[in-house]
Protein backbone atom coordinates (compact mmCIF):
# COMPACT_ATOMS: atom_id res chain seq x y z
CA UNK A 1 0.00 0.00 0.00
CA UNK A 2 1.14 3.57 -0.66
CA UNK A 3 0.83 5.25 2.73
CA UNK A 4 1.02 8.92 3.74
CA UNK A 5 1.60 9.62 7.44
CA UNK A 6 1.12 13.21 8.58
CA UNK A 7 3.12 14.22 11.66
CA UNK A 8 5.56 11.35 11.17
CA UNK A 9 8.22 13.45 12.92
CA UNK A 10 6.22 13.54 16.16
CA UNK A 11 6.44 11.22 19.14
CA UNK A 12 4.05 8.55 17.87
CA UNK A 13 5.37 8.96 14.33
CA UNK A 14 8.93 8.14 15.42
CA UNK A 15 7.62 4.73 16.51
CA UNK A 16 5.11 4.21 13.69
CA UNK A 17 7.20 5.15 10.64
CA UNK A 18 9.87 2.39 10.93
CA UNK A 19 7.13 -0.21 11.52
CA UNK A 20 5.06 1.12 8.59
CA UNK A 21 8.11 1.03 6.29
CA UNK A 22 8.43 -2.73 6.89
CA UNK A 23 4.99 -3.25 5.34
CA UNK A 24 4.21 -0.32 3.01
CA UNK A 25 5.62 2.28 0.65
CA UNK A 26 5.62 5.22 3.08
CA UNK A 27 5.84 8.99 2.73
CA UNK A 28 5.62 10.95 5.95
CA UNK A 29 5.46 14.63 6.82
CA UNK A 30 7.31 16.89 9.23
CA UNK A 31 6.84 20.57 9.97
CA UNK A 32 9.61 22.06 12.15
CA UNK A 33 12.11 19.17 12.34
CA UNK A 34 12.46 15.49 11.58
CA UNK A 35 14.31 13.41 14.19
CA UNK A 36 13.96 10.32 11.96
CA UNK A 37 15.78 11.90 9.02
CA UNK A 38 14.69 9.34 6.43
CA UNK A 39 14.62 10.49 2.81
CA UNK A 40 10.92 9.65 2.41
CA UNK A 41 10.11 12.67 4.60
CA UNK A 42 8.36 15.73 3.15
CA UNK A 43 7.54 19.17 4.58
CA UNK A 44 3.88 20.16 4.74
CA UNK A 45 2.08 22.92 6.61
CA UNK A 46 -1.32 21.27 6.86
CA UNK A 47 -3.00 24.61 7.60
CA UNK A 48 -2.40 25.48 3.93
CA UNK A 49 -5.22 23.73 2.06
CA UNK A 50 -3.99 24.41 -1.47
CA UNK A 51 -0.47 23.07 -0.86
CA UNK A 52 -1.80 20.08 1.06
CA UNK A 53 -4.16 19.28 -1.80
CA UNK A 54 -1.39 19.54 -4.43
CA UNK A 55 1.06 17.42 -2.43
CA UNK A 56 -1.43 14.67 -1.55
CA UNK A 57 -2.73 14.46 -5.16
CA UNK A 58 0.88 14.07 -6.29
CA UNK A 59 1.43 11.21 -3.84
CA UNK A 60 -1.97 9.54 -4.54
CA UNK A 61 -1.88 7.47 -1.33
CA UNK A 62 -4.10 4.42 -0.76
CA UNK A 63 -4.09 5.21 2.95
CA UNK A 64 -3.45 8.21 5.20
CA UNK A 65 -2.65 8.03 8.92
CA UNK A 66 -3.22 11.53 10.29
CA UNK A 67 -1.10 12.03 13.41
CA UNK A 68 -0.29 15.73 13.02
CA UNK A 69 -1.75 18.27 15.41
CA UNK A 70 -1.39 17.68 19.13
CA UNK A 71 -1.69 19.82 22.27
CA UNK A 72 1.99 20.73 21.72
CA UNK A 73 1.53 22.12 18.20
CA UNK A 74 2.00 25.89 17.85
CA UNK A 75 -1.25 27.44 16.54
CA UNK A 76 -2.94 24.32 17.93
CA UNK A 77 -6.57 25.02 17.00
CA UNK A 78 -5.77 25.77 13.38
CA UNK A 79 -3.38 22.83 12.95
CA UNK A 80 -5.96 20.45 14.43
CA UNK A 81 -9.14 21.86 12.85
CA UNK A 82 -7.97 23.37 9.53
CA UNK A 83 -5.28 20.71 9.13
CA UNK A 84 -7.82 17.93 9.57
CA UNK A 85 -10.27 19.64 7.19
CA UNK A 86 -7.52 19.85 4.56
CA UNK A 87 -6.48 16.22 5.06
CA UNK A 88 -10.09 15.04 4.82
CA UNK A 89 -10.48 16.98 1.55
CA UNK A 90 -7.27 15.39 0.26
CA UNK A 91 -8.47 11.93 1.29
CA UNK A 92 -11.75 12.57 -0.55
CA UNK A 93 -9.87 13.74 -3.65
CA UNK A 94 -7.63 10.69 -3.76
CA UNK A 95 -10.02 8.06 -2.33
CA UNK A 96 -7.53 7.19 0.44
CA UNK A 97 -8.62 5.39 3.60
CA UNK A 98 -8.14 7.73 6.56
CA UNK A 99 -7.04 6.78 10.08
CA UNK A 100 -7.31 9.87 12.31
CA UNK A 101 -5.77 10.19 15.79
CA UNK A 102 -7.95 11.65 18.51
CA UNK A 103 -7.80 11.83 22.29
CA UNK A 104 -9.38 10.70 25.56
CA UNK A 105 -9.44 14.29 26.81
CA UNK A 106 -12.35 15.27 24.59
CA UNK A 107 -14.42 13.84 27.46
CA UNK A 108 -15.07 15.90 30.60
CA UNK A 109 -14.05 13.09 32.93
CA UNK A 110 -17.32 12.74 34.85
CA UNK A 111 -18.65 9.48 33.31
CA UNK A 112 -15.74 7.05 32.80
CA UNK A 113 -15.14 4.47 31.53
CA UNK A 114 -16.04 5.90 28.13
CA UNK A 115 -17.29 3.83 25.19
CA UNK A 116 -17.16 4.75 21.52
CA UNK A 117 -20.78 5.98 21.39
CA UNK A 118 -20.31 8.49 24.21
CA UNK A 119 -20.63 12.05 22.96
CA UNK A 120 -17.54 14.27 23.36
CA UNK A 121 -17.90 16.75 26.23
CA UNK A 122 -14.68 18.79 25.97
CA UNK A 123 -13.73 21.23 28.71
CA UNK A 124 -10.51 22.70 27.32
CA UNK A 125 -9.23 24.13 24.04
CA UNK A 126 -7.38 20.99 22.95
CA UNK A 127 -10.39 18.76 23.64
CA UNK A 128 -12.67 21.18 21.78
CA UNK A 129 -10.37 21.27 18.75
CA UNK A 130 -10.15 17.46 18.65
CA UNK A 131 -13.95 17.16 18.98
CA UNK A 132 -14.41 19.50 15.99
CA UNK A 133 -11.80 17.51 14.04
CA UNK A 134 -13.69 14.26 14.73
CA UNK A 135 -16.90 15.76 13.30
CA UNK A 136 -15.01 16.78 10.16
CA UNK A 137 -13.54 13.28 9.76
CA UNK A 138 -17.00 11.73 10.21
CA UNK A 139 -18.10 13.55 7.04
CA UNK A 140 -15.86 11.24 5.00
CA UNK A 141 -17.03 7.68 4.55
CA UNK A 142 -13.78 5.68 4.60
CA UNK A 143 -12.45 6.71 8.01
CA UNK A 144 -11.42 5.40 11.40
CA UNK A 145 -11.14 7.71 14.43
CA UNK A 146 -8.67 6.32 16.95
CA UNK A 147 -9.18 7.81 20.41
CA UNK A 148 -6.18 7.19 22.57
CA UNK A 149 -4.50 8.13 25.83
CA UNK A 150 -1.00 9.06 27.07
CA UNK A 151 1.59 7.57 24.70
CA UNK A 152 4.95 6.27 25.95
CA UNK A 153 7.65 3.74 25.20
CA UNK A 154 10.70 2.35 26.96
CA UNK A 155 12.97 3.42 24.02
CA UNK A 156 12.14 7.10 23.42
CA UNK A 157 11.33 9.30 26.39
CA UNK A 158 7.85 10.88 26.07
CA UNK A 159 7.39 14.64 26.47
CA UNK A 160 5.66 14.38 29.86
CA UNK A 161 8.53 12.40 31.34
CA UNK A 162 11.03 14.81 29.76
CA UNK A 163 9.25 17.73 31.37
CA UNK A 164 9.24 16.04 34.81
CA UNK A 165 12.89 14.99 34.51
CA UNK A 166 13.90 18.58 33.64
CA UNK A 167 11.90 19.94 36.61
CA UNK A 168 13.54 17.45 38.99
CA UNK A 169 17.00 18.30 37.61
CA UNK A 170 16.27 22.01 38.17
CA UNK A 171 15.50 21.20 41.80
CA UNK A 172 11.76 21.80 41.31
CA UNK A 173 10.23 18.32 41.76
CA UNK A 174 6.63 18.30 40.51
CA UNK A 175 3.43 17.44 42.36
CA UNK A 176 1.69 14.76 40.31
CA UNK A 177 -2.08 14.44 39.92
CA UNK A 178 -3.34 11.32 41.66
CA UNK A 179 -6.97 11.86 40.61
CA UNK A 180 -6.37 11.93 36.84
CA UNK A 181 -7.06 8.43 35.54
CA UNK A 182 -5.74 7.40 32.13
CA UNK A 183 -5.00 4.26 30.08
CA UNK A 184 -1.42 4.95 28.91
CA UNK A 185 -0.64 3.12 25.69
CA UNK A 186 2.66 1.79 24.40
CA UNK A 187 3.58 3.64 21.19
CA UNK A 188 4.36 0.39 19.32
CA UNK A 189 0.96 -1.10 20.25
CA UNK A 190 -0.82 2.03 19.09
CA UNK A 191 1.26 2.15 15.90
CA UNK A 192 0.47 -1.50 15.13
CA UNK A 193 -3.23 -0.91 15.77
CA UNK A 194 -3.26 2.09 13.38
CA UNK A 195 -1.52 0.03 10.69
CA UNK A 196 -3.95 -2.85 11.21
CA UNK A 197 -6.89 -0.47 10.93
CA UNK A 198 -5.77 0.59 7.46
CA UNK A 199 -6.54 -2.86 6.19
CA UNK A 200 -9.57 -4.19 8.06
CA UNK A 201 -13.23 -3.69 7.37
CA UNK A 202 -14.13 -1.17 10.06
CA UNK A 203 -15.44 2.39 9.96
CA UNK A 204 -16.11 4.75 12.86
CA UNK A 205 -14.66 5.48 16.28
CA UNK A 206 -12.44 3.03 18.14
CA UNK A 207 -10.90 3.40 21.60
CA UNK A 208 -7.29 2.21 21.30
CA UNK A 209 -5.52 2.66 24.63
CA UNK A 210 -3.54 0.62 27.14
CA UNK A 211 -5.08 -2.26 29.03
CA UNK A 212 -4.36 -0.82 32.49
CA UNK A 213 -5.91 2.30 34.02
CA UNK A 214 -3.57 4.29 36.26
CA UNK A 215 -3.49 7.67 37.92
CA UNK A 216 -1.11 10.11 36.25
CA UNK A 217 0.92 10.05 39.47
CA UNK A 218 1.34 6.24 39.44
CA UNK A 219 2.07 6.27 35.72
CA UNK A 220 4.66 9.03 36.10
CA UNK A 221 6.40 7.19 38.96
CA UNK A 222 6.71 4.09 36.77
CA UNK A 223 8.12 5.97 33.78
CA UNK A 224 10.50 8.05 35.93
CA UNK A 225 11.78 4.87 37.60
CA UNK A 226 12.23 3.26 34.18
CA UNK A 227 14.40 6.21 33.07
CA UNK A 228 16.34 6.13 36.37
CA UNK A 229 15.23 9.62 37.33
CA UNK A 230 15.57 10.18 41.10
CA UNK A 231 12.16 10.69 42.69
CA UNK A 232 13.40 12.81 45.64
CA UNK A 233 10.84 15.47 46.46
CA UNK A 234 8.23 14.26 43.94
CA UNK A 235 4.79 14.34 45.58
CA UNK A 236 1.24 13.40 44.59
CA UNK A 237 -1.97 15.37 45.15
CA UNK A 238 -5.41 15.71 43.56
CA UNK A 239 -5.99 18.34 40.88
CA UNK A 240 -8.91 20.47 42.04
CA UNK A 241 -8.57 23.18 39.36
CA UNK A 242 -11.42 21.97 37.17
CA UNK A 243 -9.33 22.91 34.13
CA UNK A 244 -8.58 19.33 33.08
CA UNK A 245 -10.71 16.20 32.77
CA UNK A 246 -9.97 13.92 35.70
CA UNK A 247 -11.12 10.36 34.96
CA UNK A 248 -11.09 9.66 31.21
CA UNK A 249 -10.55 5.91 31.29
CA UNK A 250 -11.44 4.40 27.90
CA UNK A 251 -13.24 1.09 27.46
CA UNK A 252 -11.04 -0.80 24.97
CA UNK A 253 -13.20 -3.94 24.74
CA UNK A 254 -14.26 -3.24 21.16
CA UNK A 255 -10.66 -2.70 19.98
CA UNK A 256 -9.45 -5.84 21.70
CA UNK A 257 -12.22 -7.88 20.06
CA UNK A 258 -11.49 -6.40 16.62
CA UNK A 259 -7.69 -6.19 16.48
CA UNK A 260 -4.87 -8.75 16.57
CA UNK A 261 -2.70 -6.13 18.30
CA UNK A 262 -2.64 -6.61 22.06
CA UNK A 263 -3.01 -3.35 23.99
CA UNK A 264 -0.67 -3.90 26.91
CA UNK A 265 -0.86 -2.15 30.25
CA UNK A 266 2.03 -0.13 31.69
CA UNK A 267 2.90 -2.72 34.36
CA UNK A 268 3.18 -5.41 31.70
CA UNK A 269 5.68 -3.28 29.75
CA UNK A 270 7.63 -1.51 32.49
CA UNK A 271 7.07 -3.90 35.40
Ligand SMILES: NC(=O)c1ccc[n+]([C@@H]2O[C@H](COP(=O)([O-])OP(=O)(O)OC[C@H]3O[C@@H](n4cnc5c(N)ncnc54)[C@H](OP(=O)(O)O)[C@@H]3O)[C@@H](O)[C@H]2O)c1
Pocket residue numbers: 006007008009010011012013029030031032033034044045046047066067068069070071072073074079083101102103104148149150151152
Ligand atom coordinates in the same frame (compact mmCIF):
# COMPACT_ATOMS: atom_id res chain seq x y z
N1 LIG B 1 1.22 12.03 22.96
C1 LIG B 1 0.14 11.69 23.63
O1 LIG B 1 0.25 11.31 24.83
C2 LIG B 1 -1.22 11.69 22.97
C3 LIG B 1 -2.34 11.34 23.71
C4 LIG B 1 -3.60 11.29 23.08
C5 LIG B 1 -3.71 11.60 21.73
N2 LIG B 1 -2.60 11.95 21.03
C6 LIG B 1 -2.75 12.27 19.59
O2 LIG B 1 -1.88 11.41 18.85
C7 LIG B 1 -1.34 12.11 17.73
C8 LIG B 1 0.17 12.03 17.75
O3 LIG B 1 0.63 12.61 18.97
P1 LIG B 1 2.18 12.93 19.20
O4 LIG B 1 2.41 12.89 20.67
O5 LIG B 1 3.01 12.09 18.30
O6 LIG B 1 2.24 14.46 18.74
P2 LIG B 1 3.55 15.39 18.61
O7 LIG B 1 4.76 14.65 19.05
O8 LIG B 1 3.23 16.69 19.28
O9 LIG B 1 3.65 15.59 17.04
C9 LIG B 1 2.78 16.46 16.37
C10 LIG B 1 3.11 16.42 14.89
O10 LIG B 1 2.34 17.44 14.22
C11 LIG B 1 3.25 18.09 13.32
N3 LIG B 1 2.78 19.45 13.05
C12 LIG B 1 2.70 20.50 13.93
N4 LIG B 1 2.26 21.59 13.27
C13 LIG B 1 2.05 21.23 11.98
C14 LIG B 1 1.59 21.91 10.81
N5 LIG B 1 1.24 23.21 10.83
N6 LIG B 1 1.52 21.22 9.65
C15 LIG B 1 1.89 19.92 9.61
N7 LIG B 1 2.30 19.21 10.66
C16 LIG B 1 2.38 19.87 11.84
C17 LIG B 1 4.58 18.09 14.03
O11 LIG B 1 5.64 18.31 13.12
P3 LIG B 1 7.09 18.84 13.66
O12 LIG B 1 7.41 18.05 14.91
O13 LIG B 1 8.02 18.54 12.53
O14 LIG B 1 6.92 20.28 13.95
C18 LIG B 1 4.59 16.66 14.59
O15 LIG B 1 5.01 15.75 13.60
C19 LIG B 1 -1.90 13.53 17.80
O16 LIG B 1 -3.01 13.63 16.95
C20 LIG B 1 -2.33 13.68 19.26
O17 LIG B 1 -3.39 14.61 19.40
C21 LIG B 1 -1.36 12.01 21.62
